[in-house]
Amino acid sequence: MKLYEIAPVIRSKNAGPFFLTFDVIFSDKETYEKVKSTGILNKKLMSDLYNVPIKNIRFYDFSPAFAFKWTIPRPIFSGDVGDSDIYGAQQHAHLMNVEIPL
Numbered sequence: 001m002k003l004y005e006i007a008p009v010i011r012s013k014n015a016g017p018f019f020l021t022f023d024v025i026f027s028d029k030e031t032y033e034k035v036k037s038t039g040i041l042n043k044k045l046m047s048d049l050y051n052v053p054i055k056n057i058r059f060y061d062f063s064p065a066f067a068f069k070w071t072i073p074r075p076i077f078s079g080d081v082g083d084s085d086i087y088g089a090q091q092h093a094h095l096m097n098v099e100i101p102l
Contacts, residue, residue, distance in 0.1 A: 004096040006031055012092035015071050017078040020088045022046070022095060025067040032066035034102055041068045041098075049094040 004010060009025035024041065026032040035041060043057045050072055058071040076083045085091060 001100050001102050002096065003098040003100055006035070006100060006102070010092050010095055012088050012090070014074075014078050014088040018074055019071050020074050020091055022070045022072075022092055023067060024069075024095065025065060027066070029063075029066055032063070035100055036061060036068075038101055040100055043070075045098065046070045046072060049098075050091075 003024065007024050007026055009023060012020055012022045015021040026035065041061075043054045043059045046052060046057050046059070047054045052072045056073055060069045061067070062069065074083075074088065078088065079086050
């Protein structure tokens with residue numbers, strides 16, 4: 001099952017001009033716990049998807065909100081020459097098709 005099929009919120013945005021943050025939020029505890037138990041959503045996934053060293057990734061799972069969150073350095077600072085997404089709002093696309101074995 002693809003992540004976008006089970007998580008109603010998959011988003012990215014700036015966390016200041018130098019970092020991107022990604023959120024995956026589930027509607028209910030049961031789905032969140034099932035996904036969490038797979039171990040798929042982790043630092044290594046983000047490292048592979050976004051070509052960022054694991055040591056530069058911050059990862060949190062936040063059970064009260066049924067959510068996972070990552071923060072990574074932006075490859076190009078927001079608004080700098082070559083930046084194609086000044087708000088960081090289009091960067092979550094790689095996460096949407098992550099296969100979750102449920």
